[in-house]
Amino acid sequence: MTTEQRKPFLLDFEKPLAELEAQIQQVREKSAEMGVDLSEQIHQLEARAAQLRQEIFSKLTASQKLQLARHPRRPSTLDYIQAISDEWMELHGDRRGTDDSAIVGGVARLEGQPVVMIGHQKGRDTKDNVVRNFGMASPGGYRKAIRLMDHADRFGMPILTFIDTPAAWAGLEAEQYGQGEAIAYNLREMFRLQVPIICTVIGEGGSGGALGIGVGDRLLMFEHAVYSVAPPEACAAILWRDAQKSPYAAEALKITAPDLQSLGIIDQILPEPLGGAHASPLKATEILKAALIQNLQELNQCSAQKRREMRYQKFRHIGIFTEVSA
Amino acid sequence: MSLFDWFANRPKSGSPPSVSQAQEREIADGLWTKCEACGVMTYTKDLRANQMVCPECNHHVRVYSDERIRQLIDPGTWIPMDEHLIACDPLQFKDRKPYSDRLLEYRKKTGLRDAIETGRGQLDSLPLGLGVMDFRFMGGSMGSVVGEKITRLIEFATRDRLPVVLVCASGGARMQEGMLSLMQMAKTSAALERHRQERLLYIPVLTHPTTGGVTASFAMLGDIILAEPKATIGFAGRRVVEQTLHEKLPENFQTAEYLLGQGFLDAIVPRTQLKPTLVRLIRLHQPVEQPLPLIAPTLNLSGLAVDS
Numbered sequence: 001m002t003t004e005q006r007k008p009f010l011l012d013f014e015k016p017l018a019e020l021e022a023q024i025q026q027v028r029e030k031s032a033e034m035g036v037d038l039s040e041q042i043h044q045l046e047a048r049a050a051q052l053r054q055e056i057f058s059k060l061t062a063s064q065k066l067q068l069a070r071h072p073r074r075p076s077t078l079d080y081i082q083a084i085s086d087e088w089m090e091l092h093g094d095r096r097g098t099d100d101s102a103i104v105g106g107v108a109r110l111e112g113q114p115v116v117m118i119g120h121q122k123g124r125d126t127k128d129n130v131v132r133n134f135g136m137a138s139p140g141g142y143r144k145a146i147r148l149m150d151h152a153d154r155f156g157m158p159i160l161t162f163i164d165t166p167a168a169w170a171g172l173e174a175e176q177y178g179q180g181e182a183i184a185y186n187l188r189e190m191f192r193l194q195v196p197i198i199c200t201v202i203g204e205g206g207s208g209g210a211l212g213i214g215v216g217d218r219l220l221m222f223e224h225a226v227y228s229v230a231p232p233e234a235c236a237a238i239l240w241r242d243a244q245k246s247p248y249a250a251e252a253l254k255i256t257a258p259d260l261q262s263l264g265i266i267d268q269i270l271p272e273p274l275g276g277a278h279a280s281p282l283k284a285t286e287i288l289k290a291a292l293i294q295n296l297q298e299l300n301q302c303s304a305q306k307r308r309e310m311r312y313q314k315f316r317h318i319g320i321f322t323e324v325s326a
Numbered sequence: 327m328s329l330f331d332w333f334a335n336r337p338k339s340g341s342p343p344s345v346s347q348a349q350e351r352e353i354a355d356g357l358w359t360k361c362e363a364c365g366v367m368t369y370t371k372d373l374r375a376n377q378m379v380c381p382e383c384n385h386h387v388r389v390y391s392d393e394r395i396r397q398l399i400d401p402g403t404w405i406p407m408d409e410h411l412i413a414c415d416p417l418q419f420k421d422r423k424p425y426s427d428r429l430l431e432y433r434k435k436t437g438l439r440d441a442i443e444t445g446r447g448q449l450d451s452l453p454l455g456l457g458v459m460d461f462r463f464m465g466g467s468m469g470s471v472v473g474e475k476i477t478r479l480i481e482f483a484t485r486d487r488l489p490v491v492l493v494c495a496s497g498g499a500r501m502q503e504g505m506l507s508l509m510q511m512a513k514t515s516a517a518l519e520r521h522r523q524e525r526l527l528y529i530p531v532l533t534h535p536t537t538g539g540v541t542a543s544f545a546m547l548g549d550i551i552l553a554e555p556k557a558t559i560g561f562a563g564r565r566v567v568e569q570t571l572h573e574k575l576p577e578n579f580q581t582a583e584y585l586l587g588q589g590f591l592d593a594i595v596p597r598t599q600l601k602p603t604l605v606r607l608i609r610l611h612q613p614v615e616q617p618l619p620l621i622a623p624t625l626n627l628s629g630l631a632v633d634s
Contacts, residue, residue, distance in 0.1 A: 168542075170562030170570050175580060178590050180541030180561035187515035188522070188547055207499070207508060208542040208561070215512050229499050229508040234566075239421035239501060253504045254417050263416070265505050315516050316477065318509040319470035320416035 011067050013056055020049045057274055060224065062256050063247035066232065068224040069204045070166075073278040075285070077119030077162040078104060080202060083285040084292070085110055085117070094147055098140030102133045102169070103213070105148040107157070111293055116152035118145050118213055119162030122203070135204075136169040139182035142212045146186050149193060158196040158296055161213045167231055168209030183212040190215035191315075196299035196307060198292060200270070201225040201257075202277075217311050218295045219265065221257040222284070223272040227265075228255040264318060268295070361385055377597045386554050386597055388534065391443040391460040394493055398601050399447035399456065406445040408478050413440055413471045417504050425502040428464065436462045440471040441496065444479040446488065450605045452612075455483035458493040461535075466496035468540055469503040473510025476544065480517035480528075489527040489608050494545045498538015511543035518547050527611045529604065532559050532582065532591070550592045550607060552600070553582035559591075 010018055024045045031038040060068070068074070081088055085108035093099040105118035120137060123129030145161075152159045168179055190197065197216035205214070205227030221227065228235075232250040237243040254260065257269045270287050273280035299307060358367045363385035373380070377397050378387040389397070395404055412429075419425040433439060441463040446455050457479050459466045476492065483490045499507040521528055530548040534557040541561050545551075553559060560567075560580035568575060578584045585591045595603045 168561065170566045172567060172571055172575060172579075175560055175562065175567060176588060178546070178588065181546040181590055183542040183561070184511075184515065184544070184546040187512050187543055188519045191516045191519040192523075208511065208539055211508055211511060212542075215515075227505060229504050230501055235501050241422075249421075252417065252419055252421065253501070255504070260505055263504075263506060265509060312516050312520070315509065315513045318513060319474050319506055320414060320503075321470045321474060322412050322414040324410050324412055 009072055011064070011071070013060070013064050013067075017049065017052050017056060020045065020052060024049065053274055057276070061247070062226070062250040062253075062259075063232070065224045065256050066204075066226050066250050068276045069226045071276060071278050072124075074203050075277055075281045076124070077121050077164055077202065079281065080162060080285060080288055081106075081108065081117050081119070083282070084289040085115075086112065088117070091148060091151075092144075094140045094143035096140065096143055098138070098143075100133075100138045100141030100144060101131055102135050102137040102165070103141035103145050105145060110160070110289075110296070113158070113296070114155070115158045115160055115296075116148050117160045117162070118148055119202070120165040120210075120213070122164055133169055135165045136167055137165065137209060137212070138169045138171070138174045139177040139179050142168075142179075142182035142186050145213050146189055149186075149190065149197075153193045153195050156195060158198070158299070159193070159216075160292060161197070161199045161216065163199060163201045163205045163210045163214055163227070164203035165206045165209045166204055167206040168212065183208050186212045187215055191308070191311060194304040194308065196296060197311070198295050198299070200288065200292070201227050201266075202288075206231060215311075215315070217299050217307055217314070218267045220268045220270055220291055220295070221260065221266045222270045222277060222288075223257055224276050225257060226250075226255040227257075227260055228253050263320070359387075362387070377600075379597050384555070384596070386534070386556065388461065388495075389597075390462055391438070391458040391493075394458045395443065395445075395447070395456070397597070398449060398491075398604070400449065400451065403448040404445055405447065406443065407482065408444060408475045409439065411440065411471045411474060413469055413503070415502070416470070416506060417502070419502040419504070421502075428502070432463050436460070438463045440475070441466045441468070441500075442472045442475050444475045446482070446486075449491075449601065449608065452605060452608050453486075453488055454608065455479045455486075455488050455490045456493075457490070459495045459540075461495040461497075464500060466494075466540075467498060467500035467507070468496060468510050469500035469507045470510065472496075472500075473507070473513050476510075476514045477517045480514070480521050484517070484521045484524055484526065487524065487526060489529070489611070490521065491529050491531060491604060492544060493531045493533060494536040494540055495533045496536060496538070496540040496545075498540055508539065511539050514544045515547060518544060522549075527608060529607060531595075531600065531604075533557050535559070537561065537563060546590070548592075549611075551590070552593055552595050552603065553585065553591050554600075555582060555594050555596055557582045559585050 027038055027042055088108040090106040104121045108115055108117050120135040121132050122135035123132040149159050198218045199214045199216040201221040203225055207230050232246045233243050236245040236249040260266045270291050273283040277284035359370045359373050360367050361380040364383035366382040378389045415426040438460055442457055442459045444457040457476055528548055529550050530545050532545055532553040536545050536559045558580050582594050586594055
């Protein structure tokens with residue numbers, strides 16, 4: 001991928017790196033032009049670039065991770081599903097009158113095992129995003145998801161969900177058709193299901209819209225993914241009364257994978273290739289696939305009853321408070 | 327009104343409360359109370375006797391947890407649960423003010439420890455588990471304490487085979503506890519799933535306002551869902567929806583009446599009828615210990631043209 005192609009999607013914090021890479025390119029061109037051997041210099045610059053990349057990506061702030069999680073080139077649910085499954089057939093509709101394209105789902109085979117995969121689907125470009133509603137699901141999306149999960153449960157197929165949404169859709173029709181009820185119903189029913197459920201936050205986990213397909217035996221999260229109780233922008237507008245304070249909100253809300261692991265909310269962090277999942281989608285896919293298979297093997301060892309009990313206990317213990325005497 | 331709206335509309339700290347609000351409060355503490363809807367003055371004792379419903383225009387004045395428990399539970403039967411749970415600022419959250427300071431302030435101002443009171447008691451001698459959210463405490467928002475108290479209440483009711491009633495009033499998840507708050511939605515729903523598996527009755531009563539993460543969890547999971555007249559009930563805040571659509575919304579949007587029309591509620595029950603309604607519903611769902619032999623009434627079919 002050349003620098004020119006990447007340019008429109010360059011994030012602020014990647015700029016020093018991009019400048020260095022441009023410099024390397026210049027030296028290369030000069031070397032070729034003048035027929036001088038500058039390989040020593042190029043080598044040094046490349047080492048410096050590698051070091052800089054390492055530095056930048058090892059200490060990203062919460063708001064920088066938020067930018068990465070929303071990166072337009074970041075692999076989406078369908079990218080991952082198509083890459084990790086042996087075969088895949090998308091299924092449609094909630095059987096209640098709608099087929100929301102902000103949530104996709106279907107039957108697939110993962111290393112020979114039939115599974116049901118479901119996830120939020122963001123668009124790849126503006127046109128696609130209009131169709132996908134930027135990955136913001138309507139009640140019909142959550143109802144399609146639970147319909148497919150029930151299907152999985154009936155046929156003993158494990159459920160793999162992929163979370164990548166800014167939030168549940170906040171539109172007139174979403175309210176009219178019971179956005180709250182649709183999400184609530186899924187939360188309760190996902191505790192009823194007998195089959196293993198693994199949820200992975202692949203990009204952006206946005207509040208109830210994410211949780212609506214996010215109750216499982218295991219909750220995995222990519223290294224630069226985020227998961228938040230409310231969009232940091234909205235939180236800043238309310239609590240700081242200033243949407244510009246969103247980086248502060250992102251920091252304060254503890255939305256990164258390491259933060260959520262230490263709060264006991266997620267179970268495992270999936271490392272991303274240097275530069276983020278979009279820098280090397282194939283590598284990210286391999287990491288995801290290996291983690292899913294490993295977790296699935298572990299969960300398959302337990303009885304359905306044991307799994308359900310563990311799922312209950314896992315969520316039962318989330319929350320931090322003090323018990324005082326008197 | 328969502329939590330978002332509530333925070334936005336809250337009077338700025340430092341600036342004095344508006345005259346009308348100050349007056350309202352003064353009058354409320356006094357002998358007479360002026361109805362905020364119709365303006366008619368009512369003798370406070372009478373208003374209280376009418377469960378804080380304006381006798382003139384039927385406006386439901388907001389009531390808080392202590393008053394609500396008094397209205398519903400038979401005198402002398404209320405046993406509070408988990409009063410010793412308090413929030414502890416797990417994220418060390420600070421916006422314009424540290425969360426820990428806010429908590430202290432609200433505890434002092436309201437005399438409550440958090441945004442819900444739970445316990446067991448009797449409703450016309452019927453035992454039940456009751457939770458009443460309190461909008462005074464940070465907009466009734468749900469953090470770890472609210473989630474834990476609701477979960478413990480439901481677990482207790484499941485063990486003791488009791489029906490559960492939750493009176494909801496909340497702006498949603500408490501942002502100051504981040505993802506811990508969001509996960510309380512799942513936790514409470516999990517407890518309700520077990521309660522449900524035991525075929526026990528759960529009735530949420532949605533009061534003004536019930537929005538956000540509370541709507542998207544236990545508020546909408548009732549076997550039967552009741553609401554107070556004109557209560558605002560929704561997922562996204564009205565202003566958020568307006569901003570999303572850039573258009574005005576219908577007048578009754580996100581009211582209890584609107585939700586009833588959409589099929590998301592079973593009934594809108596005036597506050598004065600709430601206790602008898604709950605009693606009736608709980609009685610109807612109690613297992614009949616010794617079913618009476620059903621005797622078909624003897625019909626007089628003479629005069630009907632029946633082929634036999």
